[in-house]
Amino acid sequence: MTANRRRHPMLTKRRTAAGVSMVGVALLLAAACSGGGTKSTTTGASGPANRAANVNASGSPTKGGTLKLIGNADVDHLDTAAAYYTTTSTLMRSFTRQLFAYPASTNTTTANTPAADVATQVPTKSNGGISSDGKTYTIHIRQGVKWDTSPARQVTASDFVLGFKRLCNPTQNSVGAPGYYEGVIAGMDTYCKGFAKVPATVGAFKSYINGNQISGIQATDASTLKFTLVKPAGDFLNILALTFSSAAPTEYLNYLPDSADFRQHTVSDGPYSIAKYVPNQSYMLDRNPAWSQSADPIRHQYPDHIQVTLGPDENGVQQQIQAGTQDLQWDTTVPTTDVPKLKSTNDARLGIYPNFDTNPFLTFNMQSPNNGGALKKVAVRQAIAYAIDKVALGQIYGGPTLNTPLNQVVPPGNVGYQKYSMYQTPGNRGDAAKCKTMLKDAGYPNGLTLKDVYRTSGKHPAVYQSVQADLAKCGITVKGTPSAASDYYGKYLSDPTAARSGVWDISEPGWVPDWFGNNARAIIEPLFDGRNYGPGSTNWGDYNNAAVNADIDKALAADTPAAAAPYVHSADLQIMKDAAFVPFQTQSTPLFRSTRVHNAIESPFTAAYDITQVWLNPSS
Amino acid sequence: MSTTELFESAEVPTIDTSGTLGRSPWQLAWARLRRDRVALVCGAFIVLLGLVAAFAGPLSKLIGWSPTQQDRINGLTPDGLPAPPSVHHLLGTDNLGRDVLVRVIYGTRVSLAVGVAAAVAAVLIGVIVGLIAGYFGPAVDAIVSRLMDVVLSFPFLLFAIALVSVVGPSELVEIGVIAFFSWAAVGRIVRGQTLSIREKEYIEAARSLGASDRRIMFVDVLPNLVAPVLVYTTLLIPVSIVFEATLSYLGVGIIPPTPSWGNMISDAQDVYQQAWWFLLFPGIALIATTLAFNLLGDSVRDALDPRTERLFAK
Numbered sequence: 001m002t003a004n005r006r007r008h009p010m011l012t013k014r015r016t017a018a019g020v021s022m023v024g025v026a027l028l029l030a031a032a033c034s035g036g037g038t039k040s041t042t043t044g045a046s047g048p049a050n051r052a053a054n055v056n057a058s059g060s061p062t063k064g065g066t067l068k069l070i071g072n073a074d075v076d077h078l079d080t081a082a083a084y085y086t087t088t089s090t091l092m093r094s095f096t097r098q099l100f101a102y103p104a105s106t107n108t109t110t111a112n113t114p115a116a117d118v119a120t121q122v123p124t125k126s127n128g129g130i131s132s133d134g135k136t137y138t139i140h141i142r143q144g145v146k147w148d149t150s151p152a153r154q155v156t157a158s159d160f161v162l163g164f165k166r167l168c169n170p171t172q173n174s175v176g177a178p179g180y181y182e183g184v185i186a187g188m189d190t191y192c193k194g195f196a197k198v199p200a201t202v203g204a205f206k207s208y209i210n211g212n213q214i215s216g217i218q219a220t221d222a223s224t225l226k227f228t229l230v231k232p233a234g235d236f237l238n239i240l241a242l243t244f245s246s247a248a249p250t251e252y253l254n255y256l257p258d259s260a261d262f263r264q265h266t267v268s269d270g271p272y273s274i275a276k277y278v279p280n281q282s283y284m285l286d287r288n289p290a291w292s293q294s295a296d297p298i299r300h301q302y303p304d305h306i307q308v309t310l311g312p313d314e315n316g317v318q319q320q321i322q323a324g325t326q327d328l329q330w331d332t333t334v335p336t337t338d339v340p341k342l343k344s345t346n347d348a349r350l351g352i353y354p355n356f357d358t359n360p361f362l363t364f365n366m367q368s369p370n371n372g373g374a375l376k377k378v379a380v381r382q383a384i385a386y387a388i389d390k391v392a393l394g395q396i397y398g399g400p401t402l403n404t405p406l407n408q409v410v411p412p413g414n415v416g417y418q419k420y421s422m423y424q425t426p427g428n429r430g431d432a433a434k435c436k437t438m439l440k441d442a443g444y445p446n447g448l449t450l451k452d453v454y455r456t457s458g459k460h461p462a463v464y465q466s467v468q469a470d471l472a473k474c475g476i477t478v479k480g481t482p483s484a485a486s487d488y489y490g491k492y493l494s495d496p497t498a499a500r501s502g503v504w505d506i507s508e509p510g511w512v513p514d515w516f517g518n519n520a521r522a523i524i525e526p527l528f529d530g531r532n533y534g535p536g537s538t539n540w541g542d543y544n545n546a547a548v549n550a551d552i553d554k555a556l557a558a559d560t561p562a563a564a565a566p567y568v569h570s571a572d573l574q575i576m577k578d579a580a581f582v583p584f585q586t587q588s589t590p591l592f593r594s595t596r597v598h599n600a601i602e603s604p605f606t607a608a609y610d611i612t613q614v615w616l617n618p619s620s
Numbered sequence: 621m622s623t624t625e626l627f628e629s630a631e632v633p634t635i636d637t638s639g640t641l642g643r644s645p646w647q648l649a650w651a652r653l654r655r656d657r658v659a660l661v662c663g664a665f666i667v668l669l670g671l672v673a674a675f676a677g678p679l680s681k682l683i684g685w686s687p688t689q690q691d692r693i694n695g696l697t698p699d700g701l702p703a704p705p706s707v708h709h710l711l712g713t714d715n716l717g718r719d720v721l722v723r724v725i726y727g728t729r730v731s732l733a734v735g736v737a738a739a740v741a742a743v744l745i746g747v748i749v750g751l752i753a754g755y756f757g758p759a760v761d762a763i764v765s766r767l768m769d770v771v772l773s774f775p776f777l778l779f780a781i782a783l784v785s786v787v788g789p790s791e792l793v794e795i796g797v798i799a800f801f802s803w804a805a806v807g808r809i810v811r812g813q814t815l816s817i818r819e820k821e822y823i824e825a826a827r828s829l830g831a832s833d834r835r836i837m838f839v840d841v842l843p844n845l846v847a848p849v850l851v852y853t854t855l856l857i858p859v860s861i862v863f864e865a866t867l868s869y870l871g872v873g874i875i876p877p878t879p880s881w882g883n884m885i886s887d888a889q890d891v892y893q894q895a896w897w898f899l900l901f902p903g904i905a906l907i908a909t910t911l912a913f914n915l916l917g918d919s920v921r922d923a924l925d926p927r928t929e930r931l932f933a934k
Contacts (some may be wrong), residue, residue, distance in 0.1 A: 399700045
């Protein structure tokens with residue numbers, strides 16, 4: 001099979017979509033439910049939406065012990081400048097800090113709203129932290145936040161400036177989502193353009209970084225940072241809460257970003273430090289003596305050590321945690337086929353948490369010349385929207401326990417979510433007759449023949465075959481074009497030439513937003529802003545609607561999540577009206593913990609338990 | 621030991637020719653094969669497989685499911701797990717609620733078609749190239765033999781996967797890939813045989829009578845190669861079937877939803893702990909088929925070449 005035996009490969013990467021983002025302003029603004037003036041943020045009818053159910057909060061927090069994580073593969077990067085996988089974020093939580101961070105909470109809205117971390121408070125217009133035009137942010141650094149250098153050293157505003165300066169370094173280990181910074185922070189473009197020409201040596205990097213400034217990021221004194229934006233961005237705190245936006249100590253200038261040497265010399269300002277790292281095998285984290293609880297409102301330091309063991313696949317991981325020899329999953333989830341049994345026995349160690357994603361969905365190549373350009377017609381796409389059996393697609397991913405049918409663009413848990421359904425079929429089971437009638441009315445009484453490019457790994461072949469069976473009932477012949485997962489975006493979905501030549505008509509990618517809550521920049525904008533179409537774009541179908549584009553601009557500029565929500569919803573409605581894609585479902589992640597793990601709080605941002613909250617039963 | 625026994629088992633010409641008079645080597649081989657019970661059973665099984673493959677359509681109608689029909693009501697649990705063997709689905713269902721029995725039946729078609737076609741193609745190429753290498757003397761031999769060495773030294777699977785991912789999978793590509801990796805072995809055997817045959821007196825006689833190279837190769841040399849080639853073909857078919865299953869298992873063979881034993885086994889590996897039937901039945905089909913072809917191949921070899929030692933004395 002493929003190398004990737006993880007059940008939810010998409011969860012392990014932050015962005016489901018493109019391998020490399022270039023263009024992309026790819027931030028999703030997920031609005032926390034609270035924000036948008038929308039309804040509450042529960043996942044939906046089915047699935048245990050109760051995020052508090054499996055926390056095991058009983059007893060009082062106890063120090064000591066070694067928290068043992070086990071999983072399959074190593075991090076993508078160990079350098080905050082480049083680390084992009086959700087699993088990496090889990091680890092980063094313990095040894096890096098940002099100005100703002102997502103607090104551990106069983107309340108979805110709280111968990112998806114950035115809170116002050118190294119910053120002393122959340123800036124607003126009313127407290128003067130944000131200028132009245134929304135373009136200047138003034139942020140103060142919390143005292144007592146220290147690097148584990150010897151002697152321990154206060155984290156300063158300049159450390160954060162350095163963090164941003166290292167992002168667009170001209171190596172393979174640069175920021176995976178430059179669009180969140182370039183085009184948002186003033187001067188970032190110019191700075192990065194200059195950096196691109198610098199030869200990749202430690203000396204050259206050091207002199208460029210020390211000799212050049214990003215005009216929009218200034219350390220006005222040791223504890224004050226001033227950000228100037230190109231245009232107002234209501235989600236700027238979400239951007240600052242990404243691990244990319246972490247502080248970096250000056251010691252990092254002595255290494256090429258994320259080089260093997262760098263990885264052996266990480267410096268921590270979090271509760272734990274990496275004491276030993278054997279690439280692709282293991283991590284051992286010890287308490288960071290420079291860290292103090294009073295200077296960290298987000299994290300804790302209960303276990304003495306955190307150990308990560310790499311190697312086994314999801315089945316091996318599951319067996320070890322069930323046996324109690326390991327405590328938490330690293331990068332795998334409970335095998336979906338194991339979930340029904342664990343659930344039926346009410347195993348308290350099983351927790352099921354909503355992903356707030358839209359995954360997978362059907363995307364249309366609206367530029368395809370096949371069938372006389374049929375997919376350009378709204379009516380044809382609408383007909384197809386009626387044909388899909390979303391329950392059957394859910395069964396591929398473990399059924400209603402882990403999946404909820406989705407009928408709109410914005411999934412629950414994100415700003416602008418309002419439940420509605422434009423192409424409702426009985427029980428979400430699909431309506432072949434309706435599809436057939438609509439297709440006939442659209443001028444295709446003899447059906448269509450569509451090319452479906454699908455990945456040969458994981459659940460993707462099953463998804464393609466399910467769609468194929470649904471469309472067959474509507475008179476549409478679907479021909480499969482298998483693709484290696486590594487070719488999928490580069491050779492097919494994100495290649496405009498391939499799209500225009502009709503190499504594919506439909507496909508089933510998915511999307512996991514980079515953050516949740518206020519995230520128009522991380523869902524609607526990357527997927528449906530027609531102005532960004534080009535090589536590497538994640539607007540795979542080349543959808544372009546001026547009304548949607550205008551709504552996106554307004555949502556991004558809105559001061560608050562509540563102000564952004566109506567624009568996001570309006571764009572959502574228009575996109576669905578145009579049937580620009582067919583959403584299938586939003587998924588949940590099944591996690592497992594050992595009996596001795598207490599205070600297991602799932603973080604939506606990492607789709608895993610927050611290792612800085614856990615304490616271990618002392619008698620274990 | 622009585623004389624009759626001696627006559628039956630030994631290949632020496634005898635004076636008393638009443639018993640074996642007029643029997644060609646082929647008749648002898650056939651007689652030996654008919655006495656071989658293993659060969660008969662395997663042959664019958666393969667004929668049955670052929671019939672199943674040929675009548676897959678009517679059979680599936682009789683069973684009541686098409687190979688791509690997804691029974692989402694009785695064929696899957698709400699959690700998406702396959703349904704066990706029952707009256708609805710005699711051998712249970714797969715991960716999309718499709719009937720395992722019908723898919724195994726249709727899988728026979730793919731396995732036999734690809735397996736036989738690839739083996740035949742490989743043998744054709746191998747025979748022609750081997751004849752050329754063996755017949756035309758050292759210069760040609762050196763070049764062609766090195767070519768065969770190169771092909772034989774290719775990393776089989778890696779190359780197959782790379783090729784398929786560039787060209788895009790289809791049944792023809794699959795047959796081509798398998799044949800490409802199999803012909804060289806046949807070529808070597810044929811070359812070796814040709815080398816020795818071309819020195820025989822009757823070849824010299826033919827040449828002195830003015831026969832063309834082509835005539836000598838195909839009329840005088842080739843018939844003498846039929847026996848080893850036939851044996852090798854029989855043994856190459858199961859190898860090709862396994863190769864087909866491997867490629868499909870890796871997702872670079874038969875494009876789903878067309879069933880092949882390989883892609884069924886591949887789909888089954890995620891749920892085999894909950895749905896043993898999904899892995900077991902295509903697995904049995906694959907093993908039984910390759911075993912049958914292999915045993916038959918051995919028997920054919922024994923029958924055609926009585927000098928090889930028999931594993932079980934008759």
